[in-house]
Amino acid sequence: MIPKLRTVNVMRYISPLREGGSLPALAEACDDFKYVIKFRGAGHGTKALISELLGGLIAKHLGLPVPEIVFVELDKAFGQTEADEEIQDLLKFSQGLNLGLHYLSGAITYDVATNTCDPLLASKIVWLDSFITNVDRTFRNTNLLIWHKELWLIDHGAAFYFHHSWDNWEKTSVTPFAMIKDHALIKQASELETVHKEFTQKLNDAFFRELVNTIPDEFLNWEEGPSNEEIRDVYFKFMSNRLAHADIFLKAAQDAR
Template sequence: MNVELRTVTVTQYITPLREGGSLPALAEGCDGFKYVIKFRGAGHGVKALISELLGGLIAKYLGLKVPEIVFIELDERFGQTEADEEIQDLLKFSKGLNLGLHFLSGAITYDVASNDCDSYLASKIVWLDSFITNVDRTYRNTNLLIWNKELWLIDHGAAFYFHHSWDNWEQTAVTPFTMIKDHALISKATELKRVHEEFTARLNDDVLRTIVNLIPDEFLNWEEGPDNDAIREVYFRFLSNRLAHADVFFKAAEDAGKVRI
C-alpha cells in the first residue's frame, strides 16, 4: 500500500462551519482549492485529527468515498486580523500542521428519511464504523454527504474514543461496539456477513501499519504519555487486535441490525 498525503498552506480563511462543536472552517489553499479544516486547537485537539486521519484512510482503502485528506499548514500570523475573538484564539492555538478535507461544493447532507442507500453500501459503512469505534454517524448527525449522486463519508474525528483515557485500549480493541445500535444505517445493513468476509480478507497488519505510520510527529509530541513511536504502536496494536477479533464487533452489529429492522 502506497499512500502520500499532500501538504497545503492556507491562503484565505473563508468562513467558520458552526455545525460542529469543534468549529471547523472553510478555507482556500495555496493550490486554489477549498478545504474544510479541522484545527488542532479545537475541542479534543490533535487526537481528533488522528481519528480523522486514520478513519478516513481506512475507509478509502476499503473502497468507500472520502474527500481527499490533506495536511494543512497554518502560519502563526494567519487570522490576526480576524474580528471574532473565539476564531482568532482558535487560529492562534492551531498554528502549524492541521488536517483538511477537500470541500465538496454543492453536496447535500444525507437524510435517512428521504434519501436511499443500498444494503451493501450501508453494510460497508456500518462495518467500518464498528471497526474504528465511530460514535458519530447517527440519525441526528449522519456525517454523510450526497455529491454527484454518490454517498461520501466525512468527519471521523469521534472515532477511536479509547485514546481520550488511553488506559483501556486493550479491552476496547476486543469488545463489541455497542453504540452501533444508534448508527444511521444499521437497519439497512443487511449484508454485513458478505462485507465482513470481504473486509477481513482485505485488511492486514501491513496495511494498518502503513496507515498508522502516516500520523505525523506534529500530531503527537504529547505532554502526557509515551513517546511518538510508542503512541503509534498503540494505535497499530489496537487496530491489529480489533481486526483479529472482528467476529466480536461484527456479531454485535448484525444483532443490532436485526433489532432495528
C-alpha cells in the same frame, strides 16, 4: 500502499462551520482548492486529527468514498483579521500542521428519512464504523453527504475514542461496540456477513503498520508521556487486535439490526 498525502498552505479563511462541534472552517489553500480544515487547537486537539486521518485512510483503503485528505500548514499571520475572538484563539492555538478534507461544493446532507442507501454500501459503512469505533454517524448527525448523486463519508474525528483514556486500549479493542445500534444506516445494512468476509481480507498488519506511520510527529507530541513511537504502536496494536476479534463487533451489528 497508502499514497503520500499532500501538504497545502492556507491562503484565505472563508468561514467557520459552526455545525461542527470542533469548529472546523472552510478555507482556500495555495492550490486554489477549498478545504474543510480540522484544527489542532480545537476540542480534543490532535487526537481528533489522528482519528480523522486514520478513519479516512482506512475508508479509502476499503474503497469507500471519502474526500481527499491533506495536511494543512497554518502560519501565525493567518486569521489575524478575524473579528470573532473565539475563532482568533482557535487559529492562534492551531499554528503549524493541521488536517483538511477537500470541500465538496454543493453537497447536501444525507437524510435517513428522505434518502436511500444501497444495502451493500450501508453494510460497508456500518462495518467500518464498528471497526474504528466511530460514535458519530447517527440519525441526528449522519456525517454523510450526497454529492453528484453519490454518498460520501465525512468526519471521522470521533472514532478511536479509546485514546481519550489511553490505558484501556486493549479492552476497547475487543468491545462489541454497542453504540452501533444508533448508527444512521443500521437498518439498511443487510449485507454485513458479505462485507465482513471482504474487509477482513483487505485489512492486515502490514497495512496497519504503514497506516500508523502516516501520523506526523506534530500530532503526537502529547503531554501524557508516551513517546511518539509508543503511541503509534498502541494504535497499531489496537487495530490489529480489533481485526483479530472482528466477529465480536460483527455480531453486535447484526444483533442491533
